[in-house]
Amino acid sequence: MKKKNNVKQVFKKATAFSLAVIMAFGLSACGNKSNEADNTPAPAQEETPVQPDSSNANADSQADSSSKITFPLAEPVELTIACADLGSASLSANLPVWQEIEKRTNVKINWDVTAAAQYTEVMKLRVTASGANLPDIMLLPNGLKLAELGSEGVILPLEQYIEENGDAILAAYKKFPRVRALTSSEGHVYSINSMNEAAYFSPYGFIIRKDWLDRLNLEVPTTIEEWETVLTAFKEQDANGNGDPSDEVPYSAGGSVWYTTYWGNAWGLHMIQSSGWYPDENGQMQYEYISDNAREWFTWMNKMYESGLIDPEFLTLGDESKMFEKVARNEVGAFTANPSQIPTLEATLRANGVEDAVLIPVVVPKGPHTQSTEVIGDMAVDGYMVTSSCQNPEIAVAFINYLLSDEGAELLNFGIEGETYTKNADGTYTFTDAVLNDPDGKSPKEVLETYGCWIDGPTIKLEAREAALLATYPEDTAQAILQYTDQTKPFAVPGLTLPAETAEESDSISGLNADLKTYIYEMAGRFVVGTADVETEWDTYVQNAKDLSVEKIQAVKQAQYDRFVQEMGDN
Numbered sequence: 001m002k003k004k005n006n007v008k009q010v011f012k013k014a015t016a017f018s019l020a021v022i023m024a025f026g027l028s029a030c031g032n033k034s035n036e037a038d039n040t041p042a043p044a045q046e047e048t049p050v051q052p053d054s055s056n057a058n059a060d061s062q063a064d065s066s067s068k069i070t071f072p073l074a075e076p077v078e079l080t081i082a083c084a085d086l087g088s089a090s091l092s093a094n095l096p097v098w099q100e101i102e103k104r105t106n107v108k109i110n111w112d113v114t115a116a117a118q119y120t121e122v123m124k125l126r127v128t129a130s131g132a133n134l135p136d137i138m139l140l141p142n143g144l145k146l147a148e149l150g151s152e153g154v155i156l157p158l159e160q161y162i163e164e165n166g167d168a169i170l171a172a173y174k175k176f177p178r179v180r181a182l183t184s185s186e187g188h189v190y191s192i193n194s195m196n197e198a199a200y201f202s203p204y205g206f207i208i209r210k211d212w213l214d215r216l217n218l219e220v221p222t223t224i225e226e227w228e229t230v231l232t233a234f235k236e237q238d239a240n241g242n243g244d245p246s247d248e249v250p251y252s253a254g255g256s257v258w259y260t261t262y263w264g265n266a267w268g269l270h271m272i273q274s275s276g277w278y279p280d281e282n283g284q285m286q287y288e289y290i291s292d293n294a295r296e297w298f299t300w301m302n303k304m305y306e307s308g309l310i311d312p313e314f315l316t317l318g319d320e321s322k323m324f325e326k327v328a329r330n331e332v333g334a335f336t337a338n339p340s341q342i343p344t345l346e347a348t349l350r351a352n353g354v355e356d357a358v359l360i361p362v363v364v365p366k367g368p369h370t371q372s373t374e375v376i377g378d379m380a381v382d383g384y385m386v387t388s389s390c391q392n393p394e395i396a397v398a399f400i401n402y403l404l405s406d407e408g409a410e411l412l413n414f415g416i417e418g419e420t421y422t423k424n425a426d427g428t429y430t431f432t433d434a435v436l437n438d439p440d441g442k443s444p445k446e447v448l449e450t451y452g453c454w455i456d457g458p459t460i461k462l463e464a465r466e467a468a469l470l471a472t473y474p475e476d477t478a479q480a481i482l483q484y485t486d487q488t489k490p491f492a493v494p495g496l497t498l499p500a501e502t503a504e505e506s507d508s509i510s511g512l513n514a515d516l517k518t519y520i521y522e523m524a525g526r527f528v529v530g531t532a533d534v535e536t537e538w539d540t541y542v543q544n545a546k547d548l549s550v551e552k553i554q555a556v557k558q559a560q561y562d563r564f565v566q567e568m569g570d571n
C-alpha cells in the first residue's frame with residue numbers, strides 16, 4: 001500500500017506539472033470557444049518525458065493490489081461522479097435506484113452534476129483549470145481526447161483494474177466489440193462507454209399506411225420495384241378514400257434532404273449516421289456521396305420525384321413536425337421516421353376522423369445493390385473515465401462494473417422491482433402502472449428518471465426495456481413493432497463510429513467538413529428535384545467536392561478508422 005501512495009504522489013506531480021503547462025500554453029484559448037478544444041491538447045507534447053514514469057509506476061501499483069472486490073464493501077467508500085444530470089429529476093436528490101445501489105454496494109455516491117446543455121463547457125474548463133481536483137469518475141466532455149488526458153496523467157489507464165474487477169465490462173465488450181476500440185489508445189483503456197442494445201430495436205425506417213394498402217389491394221412492398229408500384233398506386237388512385245384521386249402525397253420526408261437519404265440504404269450507401277463516410281470491404285474509407293452507387297441512386301430519386309411520388313415540398317417543409325402534420329391530415333401514404341411516432345400519429349388521425357387509419361413500420365426494401373439498414377447510435381462516443389484524483393481507482397472500476405452487471409443494468413433500466421416493474425417467468429419485464437399511467441401525465445421515461453434510472457450512464461440500454469415500454473402502445477402497433485424489429489435485425493448495419501481525431505487531425509481539416517456537407521446537401525436536393533442534372537453535371541459535382549477537400553478529410557477518416565481497427569485487433 002505504501003508503494004501505492006508513492007504512485008499517487010507521482011501522479012499528483014504529473015498532474016501539477018501538466019497543469020502548469022496548460023496554464024502557460026493553453027488558457028489563452030479559453031476566451032475563444034471555437035478553438036478551445038483544439039488548443040488545449042497542444043501542451044501534451046511538451047511533457048512527453050513525464051509519461052513513461054507515471055504509467056510504469058501505475059502498472060506496478062496495480063500488480064501490488066490484485067484483490068478481487070466484492071460488494072457490499074466491508075467499509076463504506078465514497079465516490080464522486082461528474083456527469084450531465086437527468087432531465088426529469090436530479091441525480092443528486094438521493095433517488096430510490098441510487099439508495100438501492102448504495103445499499104447493495106456500500107459505495108456512497110457524491111453527485112457532481114451539471115445540466116446536460118452546459119456539461120461540456122463547464123467540465124472542459126474544470127479539466128483544464130483545476131485538473132488536480134477532479135471528481136473520481138467523470139464523463140469525458142465532448143471534444144477532449146482520451147489519449148491526451150491519459151498522457152497528461154489527468155485520467156488513469158484502466159486495463160489492469162478491468163482485468164481484476166471488470167468481468168461485466170469484459171462481457172459487455174464481447175457483445176459490443178466495436179465500443180472497446182473507442183475507449184482505448186496505444187494499448188491503454190481509458191474509459192468505459194455506455195452501450196445501446198436498444199439501437200437495434202425498432203430502428204428508424206419507412207412507415208406506411210396499411211389501410212391505404214388494403215383499400216387498393218396491395219401488399220407491403222419488399223423491394224424497390226414494389227415500392228415504385230405502391231407509391232404509383234397511391235398517386236393515381238384515391239388511396240385515402242375521400243373521393244378525390246389526386247390529393248395524396250405518396251411519400252414525404254421531414255424537411256431536409258437528409259430524411260430522404262434512408263432510400264440510399266438500398267444502394268449500399270451509409271448516409272443516415274455516417275454521412276456517406278464508410279470503409280469498403282478492403283477497409284478503405286470511401287466518400288459515398290461521390291460514388292457510382294450514389295450517382296445511380298440520385299438518378300432513381302430524380303425519376304421518383306419527376307413521377308410525382310415524392311412530396312414536392314420535402315425540401316421546404318422545415319422540420320419533421322410539418323411532415324407529421326401532413327400525415328395527420330390524411331395526405332401522406334409513406335414516410336421515414338422513428339416507429340415510436342406511430343401511436344401519436346394514429347391517435348391524431350383518428351381524432352381527425354380517420355377511424356380506420358393504420359400505420360406500420362416496413363422492413364428496409366431489397367434494392368439494386370443491398371438490403372441493409374444503417375442503425376443509429378449503438379454506442380456512446382464519450383465514456384466514463386477515472387481521474388488521477390481518485391483515491392480508490394480499483395473500487396471505482398469495480399463500481400462501474402457493477403453498473404454494467406445484470407443486476408446494475410436491471411436497476412438502471414427498470415428501477416425498483418415491485419414499484420416500477422415486475423419480472424415475468426419468461427424473462428421479460430412489465431412496467432407497473434406507476435410508470436405507464438402516471439397521474440400527473442409524466443411519460444414513462446420521465447417517471448423512470450424520477451426513480452434514478454440512468455440509461456445514459458456507464459451501462460447497457462437494454463432492448464428488453466424498449467419491449468416493455470410497448471405496453472403503452474395499442475396492441476396491434478406493439479405487435480407490428482416487435483415483428484418489424486425481428487425482421488429488420490438481419491439487415492441492420494451499424495453506423496460508423498470513429499475514435500476522436502487527434503489535435504493535429506482536427507486542425508488539418510478544421511471547418512472543411514462543414515463546407516463540404518453544405519455543398520453536398522445542396523446538390524443532393526438539386527439532383528433529386530432536377531435543378532441539377534445527374535447526367536450532365538455529375539463530373540463537375542465530383543470535382544467540386546474534391547476541391548472542397550474530400551481527399552484531405554478522407555485521409556483523416558482513414559487514419560481514425562485504422563486506429564479503430566488496430567485497437568479492435570489489440571483487444
Ligand SMILES: [Ca+2]
Binds near residue numbers: 237244245246
Ligand atoms: Ca383522395
